[in-house]
Amino acid sequence: MMIAGIAxxxxxxxxxxLRLALTSTLLLLVLCVPLAWWLAFxxxxxxxxxxxxVALPLVLPPTVIGFYLLILLGPRGAIGGxxxxxxxxxxxxxxxxxxxxxxxxxxxxxxxxxxxxxxSLGSRPLEAAATLRAGPVDRFLSxxxxxxxxxxxxxxxxxxxxxxxxxxxxxxIGGSIPGQTQVASIxxxxxxxxxxxxxxxxxxxVLLVLAFSLLLAVYALNRRxxxxxxxx
Amino acid sequence: MKVRFQLKRGGFTLDAAFDLAERGITAVFGRSGCGKxxxxxxxxxxxxxxxxxxxxxxxxxxxxxQSLATHRRSLGYVFQEASLFAxxxxxxxxxxxxRRVAPSHRRVEWQTTIxxxxxxxxxxxxxxxxxxxxxxxxxxxxxxxxxxxLLLMDEPLASLDSDSKAEILPYLEQLHRSLALxxxxxxxSQEEVLRLADQLVLMDDGRVLTQxxxxxxxxxxxxxxxxxxxxxxxxxxxxxxxxxxDHLTEVVCEGQSVWVSQLSQAxxxxxxxxxxxxxxxxxxxxATDSSVLNCLEVQIEALESDPHPGHVLIALKLGKQxxxxxxxxxxxxxxxxxxxxxxxxxxxxxxxx
Numbered sequence: 001m002m003i004a005g006i007a008x009x010x011x012x013x014x015x016x017x018l019r020l021a022l023t024s025t026l027l028l029l030v031l032c033v034p035l036a037w038w039l040a041f042x043x044x045x046x047x048x049x050x051x052x053x054v055a056l057p058l059v060l061p062p063t064v065i066g067f068y069l070l071i072l073l074g075p076r077g078a079i080g081g082x083x084x085x086x087x088x089x090x091x092x093x094x095x096x097x098x099x100x101x102x103x104x105x106x107x108x109x110x111x112x113x114x115x116x117x118x119x120s121l122g123s124r125p126l127e128a129a130a131t132l133r134a135g136p137v138d139r140f141l142s143x144x145x146x147x148x149x150x151x152x153x154x155x156x157x158x159x160x161x162x163x164x165x166x167x168x169x170x171x172x173i174g175g176s177i178p179g180q181t182q183v184a185s186i187x188x189x190x191x192x193x194x195x196x197x198x199x200x201x202x203x204x205x206v207l208l209v210l211a212f213s214l215l216l217a218v219y220a221l222n223r224r225x226x227x228x229x230x231x232x
Numbered sequence: 233m234k235v236r237f238q239l240k241r242g243g244f245t246l247d248a249a250f251d252l253a254e255r256g257i258t259a260v261f262g263r264s265g266c267g268k269x270x271x272x273x274x275x276x277x278x279x280x281x282x283x284x285x286x287x288x289x290x291x292x293x294x295x296x297x298q299s300l301a302t303h304r305r306s307l308g309y310v311f312q313e314a315s316l317f318a319x320x321x322x323x324x325x326x327x328x329x330x331r332r333v334a335p336s337h338r339r340v341e342w343q344t345t346i347x348x349x350x351x352x353x354x355x356x357x358x359x360x361x362x363x364x365x366x367x368x369x370x371x372x373x374x375x376x377x378x379x380x381x382l383l384l385m386d387e388p389l390a391s392l393d394s395d396s397k398a399e400i401l402p403y404l405e406q407l408h409r410s411l412a413l414x415x416x417x418x419x420x421s422q423e424e425v426l427r428l429a430d431q432l433v434l435m436d437d438g439r440v441l442t443q444x445x446x447x448x449x450x451x452x453x454x455x456x457x458x459x460x461x462x463x464x465x466x467x468x469x470x471x472x473x474x475x476x477x478d479h480l481t482e483v484v485c486e487g488q489s490v491w492v493s494q495l496s497q498a499x500x501x502x503x504x505x506x507x508x509x510x511x512x513x514x515x516x517x518x519a520t521d522s523s524v525l526n527c528l529e530v531q532i533e534a535l536e537s538d539p540h541p542g543h544v545l546i547a548l549k550l551g552k553q554x555x556x557x558x559x560x561x562x563x564x565x566x567x568x569x570x571x572x573x574x575x576x577x578x579x580x581x582x583x584x585x
Contacts (some may be wrong), residue, residue, distance in 0.1 A: 130307035132329030
């Protein structure tokens with residue numbers, strides 16, 4: 001069945017892509033706050049080591065990341081094997097596996113904007129808030145979050161857009177199971193392999209429009225927030 | 233209140249102790265890098281590695297390494313840069329601390345504070361739409377509105393230009409008169425100390441050199457303040473008479489009258505006069521045939537050689553108060569001045585605070 005000139009299986013791949021991008025981005029945003037915070041303020045010498053590790057996905061070929069993850073998460077890998085031994089299934093070729101892969105791949109795109117935002121915020125607003133009776137969680141919600149929202153916005157968009165376009169890692173770890181692990185970029189690849197350029201065109205155009213509108217929205221928002229925001 | 237703190241950071245060691253008066257402004261004075269800001273931050277609980285002792289209003293804030301978290305301390309802190317929240321309007325900045333204090337603990341009134349600091353017209357503005365002086369006034373209001381038991385101010389005027397300083401000083405003096413709480417005011421400006429401080433804690437290289445009433449510490453010959461180029465003494469007096477014809481006001485200090493340029497203060501008002509050591513000359517006889525208006529009978533308390541070669545610094549007792557005079561060693565020799573001598577101090581210039 002075709003909807004708007006695009007096959008149903010392609011719509012499914014597209015929805016899966018969006019779900020994957022949203023899930024991994026939101027998880028990353030939550031998990032990276034403590035890490036970015038630590039990197040922004042620690043005097044520890046381990047900082048450079050962690051920074052280099054975080055930046056690694058920027059330079060490694062996605063197939064390398066995907067390959068290692070496949071080995072780790074697969075039935076005989078350290079993580080996959082451990083899951084199997086307690087009666088669960090391994091994570092290769094599953095949606096969870098895709099989420100983990102995307103998170104590793106997009107990690108620097110979330111950590112770096114947040115770290116920059118926290119660094120440029122500095123500790124003074126937090127100290128001021130503490131002298132005004134705000135506890136740690138209160139300080140984070142009432143001072144850090146609003147003052148670094150541009151950092152969060154940047155992190156969200158970069159990670160989301162990056163996951164939309166992901167290919168190598170996902171192919172290695174997820175394969176191409178329609179409805180489960182076949183994301184839009186892989187579906188396009190399959191269409192091209194099958195010389196079905198029409199279908200590849202349709203899906204590519206959707207991705208192009210999606211990515212562009214997303215970036216456009218962000219740059220517009222950033223412009224509006226610049227007056228009061230500090231971060232970035 | 234006893235305050236004691238130790239803190240090591242890099243090559244610098246802070247080891248400072250002083251008594252904090254129950255009310256009034258205690259100025260912590262010293263050069264940049266002497267540890268005065270670190271001491272203040274320790275008192276606020278902003279230095280996690282501090283060791284010390286501090287009890288405020290019956291509550292233990294610091295006992296050894298045990299430290300009460302900053303947000304649990306009933307304190308107000310004014311930073312050198314106003315540190316307002318850029319994403320909040322002035323009103324919401326002011327309400328930030330206000331609404332985090334239980335209504336039953338609020339002793340400072342909202343409206344009074346707004347009026348006292350002249351914040352009414354600024355309430356809807358954002359911090360980046362304010363001048364430096366306005367920002368610092370908001371920061372001060374924000375700190376006061378938490379009804380603190382202790383107000384800590386870290387060089388609140390240091391980052392302001394002289395116009396903004398002149399704008400905010402009267403507010404600080406007003407506060408000084410109306411607040412019944414201890415204030416610690418860190419400064420390296422003698423001008424601010426002369427105008428605002430009641431007690432003075434003198435710091436150098438991480439330690440407290442001395443402390444006491446400001447007029448006393450300023451004039452101690454064994455302390456560096458008296459030997460500064462611009463050394464000043466503080467006199468307290470009461471306005472007793474206005475001479476409208478000559479545009480002069482009489483202030484009585486320790487039973488002797490001092491004439492100053494006409495003041496707006498009413499009769500009976502206590503005022504602070506500062507007199508620079510270089511503006512005081514000494515005469516053995518009353519100066520009746522001189523243009524100098526003020527000639528006070530004083531007694532030499534002590535003499536000390538001055539860092540400027542050929543000069544001596546003299547502490548002169550005026551009742552319970554002390555004046556400083558810097559004269560040449562030759563004059564001292566010619567007049568044969570020694571402690572205990574009764575002499576006349578001729579004062580060329582007086583500033584009123």
